[in-house]
Amino acid sequence: MRIKPEEKNSWRHVWALAEVLGGQVQPVTHELLGIARELADTRGQQVWAVLLGAGTAGQAEELIAWGADRVLLVDEPQLRGFQDELEAGLLTRLIGKYQPDILLGAATARGRALMPRVAVLCETGLTADCTGLAIDPDSGDLLQTRPAFGGNILATIFSASHRPQLATVRPRVMRAREREEGRTGQVIREGLAAGDSPAMKRVLEVFQDRESVVNLGHAQIIVSGGRGVKSARGFDLLRALADKVGAAVGASRAAIDSGWISYAHQIGQTGQTVQSKVYIACGISGQIQHLVGMQSSDTIIAIDKDPDTPMMRLADIAIVGDLFEVIPEIIKEIDRV
Amino acid sequence: MKIVVCVKQVPASSDAQIDPVTKRIVREGTRAVLNPFDTYALEEGVRLARQLGGQVIALSMGPPKAEACLREAISLGVDQAILLSDRAFGGSDTYATSYALARAIDTIGGVGLVICGKQAVDGDTAQVGPGIAAHLGWAQATYVMKVERADKDGLRLRRMNEEGWDVVEVGFPCVLTVLKDINQPRVPTLRGVLSAMEEQIPVWTPADIGADTGKLGLDGSPTRVVRTAPPPPRQTASKRLAGSPAQVAGELVADLRTRGIL
Numbered sequence: 015m016r017i018k019p020e021e022k023n024s025w026r027h028v029w030a031l032a033e034v035l036g037g038q039v040q041p042v043t044h045e046l047l048g049i050a051r052e053l054a055d056t057r058g059q060q061v062w063a064v065l066l067g068a069g070t071a072g073q074a075e076e077l078i079a080w081g082a083d084r085v086l087l088v089d090e091p092q093l094r095g096f097q098d099e100l101e102a103g104l105l106t107r108l109i110g111k112y113q114p115d116i117l118l119g120a121a122t123a124r125g126r127a128l129m130p131r132v133a134v135l136c137e138t139g140l141t142a143d144c145t146g147l148a149i150d151p152d153s154g155d156l157l158q159t160r161p162a163f164g165g166n167i168l169a170t171i172f173s174a175s176h177r178p179q180l181a182t183v184r185p186r187v188m189r190a191r192e193r194e195e196g197r198t199g200q201v202i203r204e205g206l207a208a209g210d211s212p213a214m215k216r217v218l219e220v221f222q223d224r225e226s227v228v229n230l231g232h233a234q235i236i237v238s239g240g241r242g243v244k245s246a247r248g249f250d251l252l253r254a255l256a257d258k259v260g261a262a263v264g265a266s267r268a269a270i271d272s273g274w275i276s277y278a279h280q281i282g283q284t285g286q287t288v289q290s291k292v293y294i295a296c297g298i299s300g301q302i303q304h305l306v307g308m309q310s311s312d313t314i315i316a317i318d319k320d321p322d323t324p325m326m327r328l329a330d331i332a333i334v335g336d337l338f339e340v341i342p343e344i345i346k347e348i349d350r351v
Numbered sequence: 352m353k354i355v356v357c358v359k360q361v362p363a364s365s366d367a368q369i370d371p372v373t374k375r376i377v378r379e380g381t382r383a384v385l386n387p388f389d390t391y392a393l394e395e396g397v398r399l400a401r402q403l404g405g406q407v408i409a410l411s412m413g414p415p416k417a418e419a420c421l422r423e424a425i426s427l428g429v430d431q432a433i434l435l436s437d438r439a440f441g442g443s444d445t446y447a448t449s450y451a452l453a454r455a456i457d458t459i460g461g462v463g464l465v466i467c468g469k470q471a472v473d474g475d476t477a478q479v480g481p482g483i484a485a486h487l488g489w490a491q492a493t494y495v496m497k498v499e500r501a502d503k504d505g506l507r508l509r510r511m512n513e514e515g516w517d518v519v520e521v522g523f524p525c526v527l528t529v530l531k532d533i534n535q536p537r538v539p540t541l542r543g544v545l546s547a548m549e550e551q552i553p554v555w556t557p558a559d560i561g562a563d564t565g566k567l568g569l570d571g572s573p574t575r576v577v578r579t580a581p582p583p584p585r586q587t588a589s590k591r592l593a594g595s596p597a598q599v600a601g602e603l604v605a606d607l608r609t610r611g612i613l
């Protein structure tokens with residue numbers, strides 16, 4: 015809601031909304047708690063994890079180990095499946111009751127559905143898909159940085175006149191803290207209330223499509239291909255290298271649009287964001303929309319015929335050559351030694 | 352039942368710019384196109400209207416030239432188009448935009464279904480669809496990849512998430528945001544293009560939709576862009592390998608072993 019400057023102090027603490035999928039707290043929650051901890055510590059405030067779900071109570075303590083001081087737990091059978099309207103109404107009521115300064119959610123399918131609804135119900139702003147968050151030392155407001163225009167521009171956004179300050183955070187950009195065994199905190203139980211909005215949908219079935227879920231997000235090594243890979247058969251070569259080094263296979267949009275590999279492999283602005291230890295880009299020129307999805311990888315290796323592409327300039331190791339000649343040699347070399 | 356499809360005109364991605372002083376998107380002088388994701392929303396609206404009976408209306412908020420994306424919508428089969436255009440709307444963030452669109456939907460009356468694209472490629476927020484649903488107090492289903500069933504009582508939908516999808520049933524009225532997977536948009540027919548040129552597109556102002564002007568434009572927007580900058584360059588320990596394939600492969604593998612990667 016709109017507030018007067020002197021009312022700012024009555025909004026306190028940083029909330030992180032636990033991402034729950036299939037009844038399980040997802041790792042992105044630890045990243046949210048990591049950045050929430052940082053923000054809260056600069057202001058001497060607490061981190062609250064908000065855990066909404068059915069049968070999730072057993073996972074509350076674990077959130078304390080990952081950095082939460084308080085866990086606001088709502089464990090109700092009606093919260094099975096993803097009921098946007100019910101969850102948004104509930105969160106809005108809890109926000110009104112406890113008045114958090116900041117609420118962070120994951121920029122996932124669920125977070126991007128729920129948070130905008132909460133923002134409107136609370137009559138406050140929301141910044142989508144943040145890649146940077148900090149507290150402005152002068153005003154104490156949340157500085158929210160996000161890529162716009164396909165990553166060509168980084169915009170910094172404030173919501174000084176409204177509370178709470180809401181942001182969704184892009185997965186795998188923020189660092190989680192080390193898990194701390196024996197860290198203490200408090201679990202606060204809340205329930206659904208008579209006035210909460212009823213569920214407006216019926217969730218019939220949930221499919222976990224393990225086959226087509228390419229776990230790029232958690233891969234240590236990614237071998238990724240672009241237009242230079244030239245065909246679906248070309249990707250077989252990349253897969254051979256990937257199998258050899260225990261890597262997942264990624265792709266640029268050009269490769270996906272050409273039909274050589276499925277969308278689940280796409281990395282970039284309209285695909286997944288990855289933060290692997292090693293990213294091997296094969297025949298990918300490195301347009302900004304691709305770079306925003308992979309440039310926080312630790313070591314980037316590029317293979318390209320053209321020595322002057324953005325990817326080759328960005329890479330830690332840039333190999334000038336034909337990928338169809340170089341990759342088989344790499345495989346041979348790994349086998350040899 | 353009326354179906355409203357919300358469409359946005361966006362700068363063609365290659366010439367997108369931000370005004371260094373006002374921090375707002377420079378729309379003057381740039382090529383503008385219909386937001387690519389919204390073509391899927393339009394196609395689904397037209398299909399569902401045929402199946403369920405009723406009218407499809409394309410709705411856009413933007414400067415006068417945004418009329419072009421509404422003409423495109425007509426050429427793709429919608430029955431009617433409405434443009435929200437007035438200085439008071441300028442500078443709206445997703446809160447204010449979804450408020451204005453919700454007011455317009457309420458003004459149209461008799462609307463049972465609103466369809467939005469997954470996101471607009473300029474802001475990439477994906478917030479306007481759920482925002483409209485919240486302002487109207489309607490149900491929402493986002494990231495819809497398939498309409499499995501549609502009848503007068505409601506819809507059965509497949510919603511995508513990070514691990515697969517779920518299947519939900521929702522009654523009318525509701526708001527959907529749709530993914531590319533949902534359909535294959537048609538190409539406009541010549542007849543469609545001709546009728547689109549002739550169509551009179553009404554332009555609505557805040558007064559026409561009974562909007563509280565305090566909730567519109569920059570003043571009505573809780574968020575403010577305070578700074579824009581190009582992304583910072585990455586620090587790289589750039590090393591170049593060139594030579595015969597066997598030679599570079601040897602050097603690479605040796606390097607990865609020293610780094611402890613292999």
Ligand SMILES: Cc1cc2nc3c(=O)[nH]c(=O)nc-3n(C[C@H](O)[C@H](O)[C@H](O)COP(=O)(O)OP(=O)(O)OC[C@H]3O[C@@H](n4cnc5c(N)ncnc54)[C@H](O)[C@@H]3O)c2cc1C
Binds near residue numbers: 239268302304335
């Ligand atoms: C709104 C929007 C969203 C987008 N989102 C994404 C996204 O999420 N992800 C994404 O990747 N892109 C995205 N793009 C597209 C992006 O702008 C580029 O078009 C795309 O990344 C280019 O893919 P590429 O590098 O594979 O192809 P190209 O740019 O064509 O590069 C191919 C490279 O392969 C090299 N090559 C060719 N043959 C060989 C060979 N035999 N050996 C070695 N090298 C060779 C060439 O020298 C060249 O450098 C988006 C674009 C828009 C407008």
Ligand SMILES: Nc1ncnc2c1ncn2[C@@H]1O[C@H](COP(=O)(O)O)[C@@H](O)[C@H]1O
Binds near residue numbers: 356386412476
């Ligand atoms: N100004 C607008 N006019 C009409 N529809 C819009 C407008 N802005 C956003 N939308 C709709 O909301 C969707 C999501 O946009 P966004 O939240 O800006 O990413 C778009 O695909 C459109 O369907």
